[in-house]
């Protein structure tokens with residue numbers, strides 16, 4: 001690892017470390033174009049996988065596995081699945097948005113030097129569903145936490161990641177010989193990039209905008225009739241970020 005993080009500690013990070021965390025969060029992008037063909041160093045990939053493996057998981061289940069696909073022929077097969085799935089998705093998109101949908105680049109399966117599938121082994125808790133008895137899908141959510149750790153660490157290492165979900169899951173399982181009880185949660189395109197876009201691709205192409213955070217923060221529940229200034233603070237923060 002770049003630094004030793006194994007000691008217990010209390011309190012907050014110093015300002016530079018805090019900035020680095022927020023920088024990774026705010027500059028992370030879903031990458032579909034701008035992949036460079038250069039192979040990804042095993043040392044770097046190992047660090048990213050280590051970051052993923054330190055995600056929180058329900059009952060400390062750690063339900064993930066990581067399938068690394070470098071073989072181009074296999075990736076071409078997956079790309080064919082994507083193309084078929086995209087055709088199937090199209091008629092379900094609002095008619096007035098279909099032309100834009102057709103133009104969007106929504107994968108970098110063959111352009112990126114490697115693909116990574118993050119899977120969830122649903123049998124790993126061995127009949128001890130701590131934290132999952134009422135909510136059995138928590139193992140899938142845990143796996144998504146691993147994906148996000150990978151994504152943020154990748155950004156810090158200058159590695160682009162793009163998630164492709166326009167793929168028929170059962171067909172993908174067949175192509176990759178994934179066993180019945182294992183769910184492919186995320187299909188990721190991974191590699192060095194020529195640039196990270198400043199804004200999400202879907203925003204730049206007019207598909208959607210970031211929703212105002214203040215509208216998503218629900219009223220807090222207070223014992224008395226107090227109202228906190230949280231919404232105003234959030235609004236101020238958002239205004240500052242927009243201006244920056």
Ligand SMILES: Cc1cc2c(cc1C)N(C[C@H](O)[C@H](O)[C@H](O)COP(=O)(O)O)c1[nH]c(=O)[nH]c(=O)c1N2
Nearest residue numbers: 028029030032105106107163164165166200201202
């Ligand atoms: C579960 C899930 C599934 C997908 C995605 C994301 C997530 C979380 N995204 C990426 C998505 O479009 C992107 O995150 C948003 O547009 C916001 O952009 P940034 O990630 O901030 O760059 C995505 N992108 C894409 O090009 N093809 C896809 O199939 C998917 N699928």
